[in-house]
Amino acid sequence: MAAYMIDDFCRDLDRIVVEQQGHDRAIVAAAKPLLEKMLADMSWLDPKYTRGVENASVQYRLRKHPDNLYFISATVFWNGYATPVHDHMTWGLVGLWHGTEQEERFTHDGERTTPAKLRHVGTVVAAPGSVTTLIPPAQEIHRITNISPTPSYSIHVYGTDIDGMLRHRFDLETDEVKPFTVTVQTAV
Numbered sequence: 001m002a003a004y005m006i007d008d009f010c011r012d013l014d015r016i017v018v019e020q021q022g023h024d025r026a027i028v029a030a031a032k033p034l035l036e037k038m039l040a041d042m043s044w045l046d047p048k049y050t051r052g053v054e055n056a057s058v059q060y061r062l063r064k065h066p067d068n069l070y071f072i073s074a075t076v077f078w079n080g081y082a083t084p085v086h087d088h089m090t091w092g093l094v095g096l097w098h099g100t101e102q103e104e105r106f107t108h109d110g111e112r113t114t115p116a117k118l119r120h121v122g123t124v125v126a127a128p129g130s131v132t133t134l135i136p137p138a139q140e141i142h143r144i145t146n147i148s149p150t151p152s153y154s155i156h157v158y159g160t161d162i163d164g165m166l167r168h169r170f171d172l173e174t175d176e177v178k179p180f181t182v183t184v185q186t187a188v
Helices: 006-019 024-039
Strands: 057-064 071-077 092-098 101-107 119-126 131-134 141-146 152-158 167-170 177-180
Touching: 006 024, 006 057, 006 071, 024 092, 024 131, 024 152
Parallel strands: none
Antiparallel strands: 057 071, 071 152, 092 131, 092 152, 101 119, 101 141, 167 177
């Protein structure tokens, strides 16, 4: 059987986001098994998209829907790296294909202003092949930590282009909310 590669995934995702537009939960539910299928054989991914940055994370743009209905990146977390607690402001899928990551989930009081009262709602340890979901507004705040002794590799799929998008970082000790953006790499 031929590998299910990114072109196959994008063809199917094109159909899903048009048919389910505006229904985040339905998009995520339909796309999750397809991302799991793609993660089973990552031989299609050029190794240049697995280059990490010491003590940091890096995201490489793989695809963007022409009407900005989704965005796909290859993401590398250096071993031991932890993201800040942050939101996404869109639906998403995080599919791990190498390494082990710990994801801590949070929910909020409905506001993204200081003081933000976040509540920890669970922790999941993700192994290769697993996919976690992000559904706004209450299920898209998290912190990811690479708990592997080597860099971890994942495919992130979002409901919009996150490159330069204004999002929020949450300080759990002070309840402070700060705006931030992510720069996605287009080439290595």
